[in-house]
Amino acid sequence: MRSLMVNFLPVRSNIPQGNYYSVKRLAFILAVLFPLLCLSAARGSEEHPLSQADKPIFILNSHHYGNSWLDTEQAAIIDELRKEKLAGLATIEYMDSGSYPDGEHLRELEVLFLKKYGGKKFSLLIALHDSALDFAVKNHKKIFGDAPLVFSGQSNFKTSMLADDKRATGVVNSADPAGTIEVMLRLHPKTGEILILHDYTSAGLASRQKLEPLLAGFGSRVRFRFSDNLPVNDTYQVLETAPDDTLVLLLDYTTDREGKEFDAAEITGNFSRRSRVPIYSYASSARLGYGIVGGKLVNVRTTARETAKLAKRIVQGEAVEKVPIVVINAAQYMFDYRQLERFQIPLSALPLNSAVINRPVSFYDANRNIVLMAWTIIGFLLLVILALIFIIVQRRRLTLALQESKAKYYDLYENAPDMYYSIDVNGIITECNETFVQVTGYSKEEIIGRPIFDFYHEDSAEEARKAFRQLFTASGEIRNAERKVKRKDGSLIGVSLNVSAERDKEGRITSIRSIWRDVTERQRAEDKIRQQRAELSHVRRLVTIGEFATSIAHEINQPLTAILNNAQAAARFLSFDPPDLGELREALEDIIEDDKRAGAVVHHLRSFLKRQEFERKSLNINNIIEDVVTLLNCEVADKNVSLTLDLAADTQAVRGDFVELQQVLMNLILNACDAMTEADPQRRRLNIRSSADAEGNIAVAVRDSGTGLDSKALSRVFEPFFTTKPEGLGVGLSISKSIIEAHEGRLWAENNSGGGATFYFTLPVYREGHHDGAN
C-alpha cells in the first residue's frame, strides 16, 4: 500500500545533467567567441504559467511501485500530462494486484480508499491496466464521485469492462501479434517453431487466448508451441536448451507455477539472458530494452501522449461522455540494437520505419549541436586565420615596400647632389644630409645644433636672417635665392636656396626644410661669360673706332676741301688786275673758319682717345694670346687658316692693360689672316710664338704665310691711314704701335725669307714697385 504525491511542476533535473552542462559550456563558449551566434542560439526556455487546476488528478496503478512496465507507462503519462500543462498534485495509488489478486484485498482497498478519498474532489481519475480499471469502474461513484475516468494501457479491452460507466473513456492499445510473428519469420526464415511463453495467471491465459485464433493463419509455415506451466527455473532450462530453429514469443508473464511473482522487466531480462534463441514480444514497448529483440509493439510513449491528450480535453471541460475511446493502431516495429547484434540480425533486414533503441550513437548524433557548433567555430576560426594570414602577408608586403621606400628615400636624401637640411623655428639645424657634410667640410656633429646663419658668408648672413624672419610672415617659401656659403676650409661656394616650411594643424610653422644647391660652377661659368661679353664689347669698341675714324676722316676732309677751294680762289683773286682784295679777304676769312673747324674735329678726336683708361697690371702674355685665339677661333677657321701656338712655358709676367694688348694681338692676327686670303688654302699658316728675347723682354711673333710686304709697305705700314687693303682704313697697326709703345715696348714687321710677313712686338717684364710708368 504505497501512495505517492508527485509534483507536476517542471523541474530542471529532468534535463540530463551532462547535457545541461554541455549546453551551459557551449553557451559560455558562444558568449565568449561569438555573441552573434549566441543570439541565434538562445534557448527558448520560456515557462508558461501553470494552468489553474483546482483539483488534483488521481492515478490508480494496477501494480506496485517498482513494476517496471507500469512505472514506465505511468512516468510517460505524467511526463505527457506535464507537457500538456496539466498541473496540480497527482495522487497515485498502487493496487498491488499482482501480489494480491484476491477479492479480500480489493475489498480492503475499497474500504481504505473510501476512507482516504471519499468526498475528496479529483479533476480526473486515471486507471492503469486491467485491475485498476476494474476497481475504478466498480467503485467509481462510491469513492471518486463524479471525477471522470480515463483508462490507459489496455490491450485486452472489451466494452463490457466499463460496465456501462458513462463517465469513463480511455486509450486502448491495439497490439499486432500477427505482424510481430510475420517480422519474426522474416528475420529468421529458417525458423521451425515458435515457443509462445506465458504464465498461467488469468492475464497470461487471456493473452494466450487472444493470440490463439491468429496462429492458424500461419498454417504450415511454422509450428507454435505454448509454454507449459512450469516453475521459472524449468522455463529457464527450456530456454537454455531451445533448438536453433526456435523463436520465443513472450506474452504476459508475471507469476510462475509456484506463484513466484516477477517484475515484467526482471523476468524479461532473465529469460533473455538464459535463452539461446531470440525472444520477441508484441505488447507494450515497455518490455523493449530488457532483453527482447523487438516486435511490432505499442509504443508506451504514444499511449501516454494520447492519454494525456484525453485527460487534458476532459480537465479543460469537455464532457467525458462525449469523448470517445481512443484506439491506438499504430503498433510500431521496434527493436533493441543490442539483441539484434547478439543474434546477428542486420539492421538492413528490419522493416522500413523500424525504431531501434540502444543503437550506439555516434558522437555526432550524441553531440550534434556541439559538433555543429564546433565545426562552425572551426570554420570561423579558419576564416579568421586566413584573414589574419592575409593581413600578415599584406603587412609584410607593406613593411617591405616601406623599408624599400625608406631605403630609397634615405639614399635619395643622403646622396642627393643637393644639400638638404632642416632647421627649427630658431634657425638651429636639426638634421642634414651627407652631401651637406661633404660639401661644407664640417662633420655632422659640428653641423647639427648650430644656427644655419653661421654657415653663411658675411655677405649673405644678414640677407639670410632677414629672409628667415620673413618666412613667418610671408608664404613660408623661398625659391632660388642665391647665397654665399663658407666652408670649413674658408673657401666660398655659391648656393641656390629653396626653403619650404612645415606647419602644424593651426598653420604654425614647426620646422623648415631647406635645400642648398651648389651653384659655384654655374656662377663661375656665368662670370666667365660676363667677362667674355666684356671682352667682346672691347672688340666691338675696336670696330667702333674704325667707324669713328671714317667719320673723322670725313669731318676733316670737308674743311680741308673748303680751305683748298678758298685758297685757290684767293690765288686767282690775287692774280686779277687789279687784284680783287675784297673777295680775297672773304676767301681768307673762310679759310680761317674752315681751319678752325678742322682743328675742332682733331681736338674732339684727341679728347675721345684720351678717355680710354690705361691700366697696368701684371699679365701673362700667354693667357692673352690664348684668350684672343679663343675669341678669334671661328674667324680664323672661316678663312681656312691653320693656327699653331708656340708659347714659351716659363714666360715672365708683363706689365700692361689686358684689353689693349688683346686688341694689338687681335689686330695682328686678323691682319695676318687678311694677308693670306690670296694664298692657297693649304698654305695658310699662322704661328704665334712667345719667348724671352736677349734683353730679357718678352717677345711675341705673329707669323703668316701670306703675300708679305713690299718695301714701301714695309716702311709705311705703321703710319696712320696707310693700308694695303681695299677696305682697310690703315688705323689698326698705327693704333697697335702706339699701344705697344705706351707699354714701353716695340712693334715692327719683317718679311719672312720663305714668304709672308712676321709682326713682332716686345714688352718689358713686370717688376714689383714699377707702377709709375703708367700714363
Next chain:
Amino acid sequence: MTGQTEPVVYVVDDDKSIRKSLARLIGSTGLAVETFGSAREYLASEPVDRPGCLVLDLKMPGLTGLELQEELTARHRAIPIIFITGQGSISSSVKAMKAGAIDFLEKPFDDTTLLQAINQAIEKDLQNRQRSSEVGAIKKRVEDLTPREREVFTLVVTGLLNKQIAYQLGITEKTVKVHRARIMQKMEATSLAHLVHLAETIELNP
C-alpha cells in the same frame, strides 16, 4: 631757242663751306654760279633754258647725288654732272660715270681739274642743246609728211629700192617715185645720204 646763252654752274652740296668755297672758286673764272643746299632744293628750282652744268656732292643727307642724277634723267632734265665726293667707292663712281657723269672728283681737288671738268661739261651741254634743237627742226619737217609719205620715208632710209617699196606697200613704182620726190622736198634733203642722216638724227624707227 630763246634762252640766255650765258652758261651757269649749279653747285649742290650739303656742306655750307664747301658750297661757298666752290661758288667762290668757280665764280672767280667769271662763270655764273647758283648754289643749292640739297638735291631736293635743286629739283624744286625752275628749270632754266640756259647752258650749264651741275657740281654735285655724292653723299648728302636725304636724296644723294646718284639719286638726283637718276631723278633728273627721269624728268628729262638732263644736264652734265661733275660729282665730288669725300671718299668715293669704286662702285658708286662707276655707277655715276655710266649714268653719264662728266667727272668724278675726290675732295680735296685741284682747281684746274675742277675748272677743266666744268668747261668740258658746259661744252657738252651746248652740244646737247644744239643737237636737240636740230632734232626738233627735223621732227617738225617729218610732221609735214602725209602718212603714206612717212611710210615711204621709213622704208627709203632703210635702203630699200623703189620697186621693193612699191611691192611692200602694194603701190606702183611710179607712185613711190612721186612720194620720194615730195619727201626730199619736204625734208629739205639734198641727197639720199642727207635724208638718211636726218632720219638717224631723230632716231627714226621703222
